[in-house]
Amino acid sequence: MALENAQAPLHVDTVLVASGRPQRTPGASVNVPVELTSTYAADGPVNYARVANPTWNAFESALGELEGGGALVHASGMGAISAALSLAAPGRTVVAPDQTYNGTGDLLLAFEQAGGTVVRLHASDTEGFLSALVGADLLWLESPTNPLMDVIDLERVLARSRELGVTSVVDNTLPTPLLSRPLALGADVVVHSVTKYLSGHSDVVLGATVVADTERGRALGERLQRHRTLHGAIAGPLEVYLALRGLRTLAVRFERACANATVLAERLAGHPAVGRVRYPGAGAMIAIEVGDDAAAAERLCAATRLWLHSTSLGGVESQLERRRRHPSEPHAVPVNLVRLSVGIEHVEDLWSDLEQALDAV
Numbered sequence: 001m002a003l004e005n006a007q008a009p010l011h012v013d014t015v016l017v018a019s020g021r022p023q024r025t026p027g028a029s030v031n032v033p034v035e036l037t038s039t040y041a042a043d044g045p046v047n048y049a050r051v052a053n054p055t056w057n058a059f060e061s062a063l064g065e066l067e068g069g070g071a072l073v074h075a076s077g078m079g080a081i082s083a084a085l086s087l088a089a090p091g092r093t094v095v096a097p098d099q100t101y102n103g104t105g106d107l108l109l110a111f112e113q114a115g116g117t118v119v120r121l122h123a124s125d126t127e128g129f130l131s132a133l134v135g136a137d138l139l140w141l142e143s144p145t146n147p148l149m150d151v152i153d154l155e156r157v158l159a160r161s162r163e164l165g166v167t168s169v170v171d172n173t174l175p176t177p178l179l180s181r182p183l184a185l186g187a188d189v190v191v192h193s194v195t196k197y198l199s200g201h202s203d204v205v206l207g208a209t210v211v212a213d214t215e216r217g218r219a220l221g222e223r224l225q226r227h228r229t230l231h232g233a234i235a236g237p238l239e240v241y242l243a244l245r246g247l248r249t250l251a252v253r254f255e256r257a258c259a260n261a262t263v264l265a266e267r268l269a270g271h272p273a274v275g276r277v278r279y280p281g282a283g284a285m286i287a288i289e290v291g292d293d294a295a296a297a298e299r300l301c302a303a304t305r306l307w308l309h310s311t312s313l314g315g316v317e318s319q320l321e322r323r324r325r326h327p328s329e330p331h332a333v334p335v336n337l338v339r340l341s342v343g344i345e346h347v348e349d350l351w352s353d354l355e356q357a358l359d360a361v
């Protein structure tokens with residue numbers, strides 16, 4: 001549907017519901033179909049399904065409208081991140097937070113092993129970012145960081161990056177386009193793990209890249225699309241259909257999850273078994289330090305009945321995990337840190353379960 005024909009700019013909640021739909025011709029279906037095909041009859045706009053698929057197009061047009069750019073769906077968040085990191089020329093310099101999503105951290109290590117340089121800065125070191133950008137090839141940002149929940153001054157760092165012509169990429173998985181729209185702040189590329197809030201039901205693994213709707217953005221978009229086509233990390237149409245179905249309810253899911261998180265962060269801060277509570281004041285992720293050691297944090301994760309002890313985040317169901325159980329997790333993350341992904345259940349049920357589990361720690 002051509003939303004630009006609507007009378008006034010639509011609110012984001014409406015865009016979520018109305019975008020990426022088939023044309024309203026008589027008898028048309030309300031949803032795009034799951035297009036299961038590997039090839040297309042010759043002489044059309046696309047000839048092979050590793051390049052494009054109509055079910056992808058619908059999701060891409062919806063996400064593009066949300067972020068304010070042109071979107072591509074990838075096989076996973078890591079597929080999207082690999083494509084975006086390929087924008088840094090080999091052997092050149094990438095500037096990044098000293099603590100990122102661990103898969104991104106591992107790819108940055110591989111970039112260094114291949115002869116590149118990575119300048120890592122603490123999220124709060126805005127001046128450090130501003131000076132490190134001089135001579136850099138690519139800026140990588142995620143805010144809040146996962147799982148330390150540190151916040152970066154995106155506005156200042158992205159403005160400087162744009163001034164210097166440094167390609168900037170922002171992993172927008174945690175805030176979602178409802179809390180942060182990096183392209184509007186001057187970012188060149190946004191990446192998502194669609195696995196998380198965008199799809200929201202813990203039933204798919206998918207990723208996306210979105211580029212600004214500018215000449216520079218479109219040129220980067222062509223490189224990302226070429227990477228997707230040639231490296232072949234493409235999404236299955238059924239998964240993309242499910243992600244678009246999940247995206248329809250993002251605003252209501254996220255509103256509830258964020259409201260629950262605000263209540264829980266405050267109560268957790270008052271519980272004697274909880275040390276530091278890291279909660280940026282918005283979003284639905286909280287990180288807490290539990291007891292004195294890893295064992296206390298593990299006891300908490302083993303004692304919940306409603307909260308699901310699992311990795312991942314952003315689903316309708318609340319999840320928790322001690323992050324340092326993963327050997328690749330940066331050592332800046334305390335051993336007793338438990339990351340909570342707050343879901344959309346009733347907040348009192350979530351709190352009673354956490355409270356009984358914390359009392360058992």
Ligand SMILES: *Cc1c(COP(=O)(O)O)cnc(C)c1O
Nearest residue numbers: 076077078101146173193195206
């Ligand atoms: C999960 C996650 C990823 C990786 O995405 P996958 O879909 O698991 O490949 C990247 N960045 C962030 C912030 C994540 O939470």
